[in-house]
Amino acid sequence: MIHPYLGYPVVEIVEGGVRLIVPAESLKSSVPPKTPVFYNPMMARSRDIGVLFIKTYRDLPVEGLNVCDALAGSGVRGFRYLIESSRVGHLVSNDINREAVKLISINARINGVSDKVTIENRDANSLLADHASRGERFHIVDIDPFGSPAGYIHNAVMAVRSKGILAATATDTAPTSGVYPRTCLRRYGAISLKTEFYHEVGLRILVGYIARVGLTYDLGLENLLAYREMHYFRCYMKVEPGVHRAEKTLDDIGFILYCRMCIYRRGVSLIDVTEYNDPSRILCPLCGSILSFIGPLWIGRLAEPSLCMSMIEEVEHTSITDRGYAKKLLSSLVCEASMPPTYYTVDQIASKLKVKTPSIEKVKDIIDGEGYRFSRTHFDPKGFKTDMDSSHLIEVLRRRLQ
Numbered sequence: 001m002i003h004p005y006l007g008y009p010v011v012e013i014v015e016g017g018v019r020l021i022v023p024a025e026s027l028k029s030s031v032p033p034k035t036p037v038f039y040n041p042m043m044a045r046s047r048d049i050g051v052l053f054i055k056t057y058r059d060l061p062v063e064g065l066n067v068c069d070a071l072a073g074s075g076v077r078g079f080r081y082l083i084e085s086s087r088v089g090h091l092v093s094n095d096i097n098r099e100a101v102k103l104i105s106i107n108a109r110i111n112g113v114s115d116k117v118t119i120e121n122r123d124a125n126s127l128l129a130d131h132a133s134r135g136e137r138f139h140i141v142d143i144d145p146f147g148s149p150a151g152y153i154h155n156a157v158m159a160v161r162s163k164g165i166l167a168a169t170a171t172d173t174a175p176t177s178g179v180y181p182r183t184c185l186r187r188y189g190a191i192s193l194k195t196e197f198y199h200e201v202g203l204r205i206l207v208g209y210i211a212r213v214g215l216t217y218d219l220g221l222e223n224l225l226a227y228r229e230m231h232y233f234r235c236y237m238k239v240e241p242g243v244h245r246a247e248k249t250l251d252d253i254g255f256i257l258y259c260r261m262c263i264y265r266r267g268v269s270l271i272d273v274t275e276y277n278d279p280s281r282i283l284c285p286l287c288g289s290i291l292s293f294i295g296p297l298w299i300g301r302l303a304e305p306s307l308c309m310s311m312i313e314e315v316e317h318t319s320i321t322d323r324g325y326a327k328k329l330l331s332s333l334v335c336e337a338s339m340p341p342t343y344y345t346v347d348q349i350a351s352k353l354k355v356k357t358p359s360i361e362k363v364k365d366i367i368d369g370e371g372y373r374f375s376r377t378h379f380d381p382k383g384f385k386t387d388m389d390s391s392h393l394i395e396v397l398r399r400r401l402q
C-alpha cells in the first residue's frame, strides 16, 4: 500500500514489542535499500541483544534513562529500548535523512510514545557535540551507522554520562579483519592482518579504537560486551571519567604478535611494547621468524560474564525476536570471556602442522589431558580457544596429531 503521507509503499510489521511501518522494499531483498528509509529485518537479533543489555546493566538508575539513537533509520532500535525496557524515560531519535524522520514520527505515534521521544533531523556529530557538556549528556548513546562508526566516536564518547554506555555497530568488517589494511590504518589507526582469527582481530580493533578515543579525553572505557554476527561487529562500553579509569583502560590495549609461519601468537600491552628494545623479542620462539604486529587493539575481555548470565536469565522475560540465538551467543561469550585473545581453527592447525584435520572434540581431549581449559568460540564453528601457551599448544598438537 502506498502511504498517503509518505508517498511510497509501506508495510506494517511487529518486531519484538514494537509495531512499525517500514518501506515495503525493505522486506523484499537480502540487502535492504538505503532509501527512502533503511530498515533491515536481519538486524532484529542485534536489537534483541541491545534490549537485553539495557534491561540488565546495573550501573545506571533503574528508570528514567535518557537514550540517544543517533542514526535511527525507522527508529526501531530506540523504540525497542524504550518500549521493551521499562528503564528508558526519554529517547532522542535522530537521523539526517528527512524521510527517516517522517517515518520515526509516524512510528512514535503508532506506539503511543510521542511524548517520550524527541525527534531530530541533524547530522549525528553536531547533535552529539551539543550534548557534550555536563547535564546534557545521555545515559546511553547508540551509534548504528552504514559502515564504520569511527567518524562518530569522538563526539559520542563525550556525550555519555559517567557510568553510561556507548554502544556501536561496525559493518566495515573487511578493513579491520585484514582484507583492506590501508583502510583500517586510515580509519582506525591500527595494523590489521589476515589471520585465521581475523573476525576477532576486527572486533578487537574496533573496541580498541573506541577505548583509545576515550583515553584522549582521560576517559576510561570498559568493554562489557562485544561480539560478531553475520556482517557486523557490535560493542557496549562503559564510559567513566578520570585518570585512574583511563590508566586501567590503557592496560587493556596492546598488540597481538603473530607468526605467519607457524601460527604462534601472544598478546602484549602497549606499555610492554615500549620496552621492546631487544630485537630477539620480536622473533618467534618456535621457528625464529619475525613476528607480525597486529594492532593497537583491545587485549582485555570481550564480555563481562556476570552481565551475560543476567542477560541469559532475562531472555525468558522479554519479547525479543530470537530467544535461541540470544541464549546461544551469550552462553558462548561467557565461556570465551576468560580465555586469552585469539583463537585457532582446526583447518589452520592441519595446514601448518601438515596433518589430517582433527575434530574439535579430539583437540579438546588433548587440551583437557594437558590440564588446560578449552572453549569453542562464537567467531567460527571450526575455532577454539585455550589458556595453554601458544608455543606449548603447537608443540603438543604436533606430537599428538602425527
Ligand SMILES: C[S@@+](CC[C@H](N)C(=O)[O-])C[C@H]1O[C@@H](n2cnc3c(N)ncnc32)[C@H](O)[C@@H]1O
Pocket: 038, 039, 040, 043, 047, 070, 071, 072, 073, 074, 075, 076, 077, 094, 095, 096, 097, 100, 122, 123, 124, 125, 144, 145, 146
Ligand atoms: C544503518 S542505518 C540505521 C539503522 C537503525 N539504527 C536500525 O536499527 O534500523 C544508518 C542510518 O544513519 C543515517 N545517517 C547517515 N549519516 C548520518 C549522519 N551523518 N547523521 C545522522 N544520521 C545519519 C542514515 O540515514 C540511516 O538511516
